[in-house]
Amino acid sequence: MTKARKDDMAQENGAATEERAIEEMVEDYLEADEIDALRAERDxxxxxxxxxxxxAENARKRSDRDRREAEQYGSTRLARDLLPVYDNLNRALAAVTDAVRDSxxxxxxxxxxxLRELGNVMTKHGVRAITPKVGDTFDPQHHQAMFEAPVPGTKAGDIIQVMTEGFMLHDRLLRPAQVGVSSNTQG
Structure with a gap:
């Protein structure tokens, strides 16, 4: 083999080696891009x-809360419907005179x-009465003012009459107590 031929072969081998190196660099670059793409997809x-x-955790918590509320407050409509029965029994007893009681x-x-049994059943299911007294301070969270009147010896915001009891179902207001409130500005 001639020297020129050897030089040509060396150049060809050098070029081939250089080509292989470039191909490997491109493959490495593509692999790095693929790895970056896979990492991004993984993330x-x-x-x-x-x-x-x-x-899923939020849905489970919401479901648990809804179940607890349904257990505690599912009977709200029934309890509200029983309140007039309770009121009417109370009114009937309040209207009884001594003569009627004796006979x-x-x-x-x-x-x-x-009435006592109805009260016990309501208590068993979490319904409790709000029973304000004359002279108590009006609380808009638990009382409903039916009227205002200036009454001597009272100050503004004092309860002067209780028309009906209010009721709570556990910690929720079922019905506010209906009351009359003093409008006096002096005590």
Missing amino acids: ELRDRYMRALAD NAALIEGVELT
Whole structure:
């Protein structure tokens, strides 16, 4: 082999080696891009997974809260519907005179027992009475003012009459107590 031929072969080998090096660099570059793309995809999938986990946890908590509220407050409509019965039994007993009580003692006792039993059932299910007294301070969170009147010896905001009791269902207001309130500006 001639020297020129050897030089040509060396150049060809050098060029081929250089080409292989360039190809390897391109492959390495493509692999780096692929790795970066896979990392970005992994991070996105991890983020979506964490969000899905958080959504599932929030849904579980919301479901638990809704279930507890349904247990505690599911009977709200029934309790509200029973309040007029309670009020009417109270009014019936308040209207009884001594003469009627003497002549109908058994009937009056039956009404009293019925009222007491209704109160016990309501208490068992979380319904409790709000019973303001004359002289208490008006509380708009638990009382409904039905009228205002200036009454001597009272100050503004004092309860001067109680028309009906109010009721709470656990920690929620079922019905405010209906009261009359003093409008006096002097005590």
